[in-house]
Amino acid sequence: MNQAAEEFTYAEQDLNTYSGISDYYDVLMTNGYYNYEEITRNLLEVLGSRRRVLELGVGTGLVAEGLLQQNSGLSLTGLDNTESMLAQAKERLGDKIKYELQDVTTFSLDRTFEASFSVGGCWYFIDHGDRLEFCSHIDDRQTCEQSLRRVIEHLEPGGVLSLALQDPHTDYSKPLTDELTYSQAIHDEGAGLFTKQYTFTKENEVVAEQFYRYLVISEQEIHDFFLELGCKPLGLNSTRKFFTYQKQ
Ligand SMILES: C[S@@+](CC[C@H](N)C(=O)[O-])C[C@H]1O[C@@H](n2cnc3c(N)ncnc32)[C@H](O)[C@@H]1O
Numbered sequence: 001m002n003q004a005a006e007e008f009t010y011a012e013q014d015l016n017t018y019s020g021i022s023d024y025y026d027v028l029m030t031n032g033y034y035n036y037e038e039i040t041r042n043l044l045e046v047l048g049s050r051r052r053v054l055e056l057g058v059g060t061g062l063v064a065e066g067l068l069q070q071n072s073g074l075s076l077t078g079l080d081n082t083e084s085m086l087a088q089a090k091e092r093l094g095d096k097i098k099y100e101l102q103d104v105t106t107f108s109l110d111r112t113f114e115a116s117f118s119v120g121g122c123w124y125f126i127d128h129g130d131r132l133e134f135c136s137h138i139d140d141r142q143t144c145e146q147s148l149r150r151v152i153e154h155l156e157p158g159g160v161l162s163l164a165l166q167d168p169h170t171d172y173s174k175p176l177t178d179e180l181t182y183s184q185a186i187h188d189e190g191a192g193l194f195t196k197q198y199t200f201t202k203e204n205e206v207v208a209e210q211f212y213r214y215l216v217i218s219e220q221e222i223h224d225f226f227l228e229l230g231c232k233p234l235g236l237n238s239t240r241k242f243f244t245y246q247k248q
Contacts, residue, residue, distance in 0.1 A: 057121020
C-alpha cells in the first residue's frame with residue numbers, strides 16, 4: 001500500500017462504500033466525470049425493448065433519471081449499498097423507480113428482470129483500446145464471482161447484463177467550482193488489485209474523502225466465467241460504450 005493510502009485508512013471510515021463522498025458525488029459527476037446523455041443514449045440502444053430493468057449501484061440516480069426522461073415506459077429497480085447515495089436517488093426520482101438498499105454480494109429480490117446494468121456501479125470494464133479489463137467494486141475474487149452468479153439468477157432467460165466501459169484511471173486534480181477541487185490518486189497494489197483515493201478540498205482543507213480497493217480480472221477470464229454461468233458474451237455495442245452478456 002502506498003503512503004497516501006496508508007495514511008488514509010487512519011480515518012477509520014467505511015471502506016468500499018461511497019458514504020465518505022456522497023455529498024459531493026453529483027457535483028463531481030455532472031462536471032464531466034461521466035457524460036450521462038451519452039451513457040443513457042447508448043444504454044437505451046442496448047436495452048432495446050426490455051422493460052423490467054435492475055440497475056446495480058444506482059448511486060444518486062443520475063443514469064436512471066436519464067433513462068426515464070427518454071423512455072418513461074421502463075420499470076427500473078435501483079440497488080445500492082450506500083444509504084446516503086440511495087437517499088439522494090429517492091429525492092431525485094421519488095416513486096418513479098423502486099429502491100433496494102442491499103449489497104450486491106448478498107442481495108435477494110422477489111422478482112426477476114429482463115435486463116440488468118451497471119455504470120461504474122458494482123462492475124465495469126476499463127477500455128485499453130486493444131483490450132478490456134473487467135473491474136469490480138467487490139475486491140475479493142470469490143465474493144465477486146458469487147455476486148455475479150446472484151445477478152444472473154435474477155435475470156430471465158434471454159435477459160442481458162450490460163456493463164459500461166470507462167477510460168483507464170489516472171491521477172489528477174481539477175477544480176469543480178470556484179471553491180471546490182477534486183483529486184484522485186490511483187495505486188497499483190499488484191495481484192489484480194488497485195486502490196483509488198477520492199479527495200474533495202475547499203481552500204486546501206479536505207472536506208470529503210473516500211478510499212476504495214478494486215479488483216481487476218482479464219477479459220478472457222471474465223468471459224469464461226460468464227460462459228460457466230450460462231451467459232454468452234454478446235460483445236460491445238456499436239459505439240463501444242457497453243459490453244453485454246446474455247443469459248441463455
Ligand atoms: C461510481 S457510483 C455509480 C453510480 C451511478 N451508476 C452513476 O452512474 O452515477 C458506484 C455506486 O455503486 C455502489 N456500490 C458499490 N459497491 C456496491 C455493492 N457491493 N453493493 C451495492 N452497491 C454498490 C456505490 O454505493 C455507489 O453508489
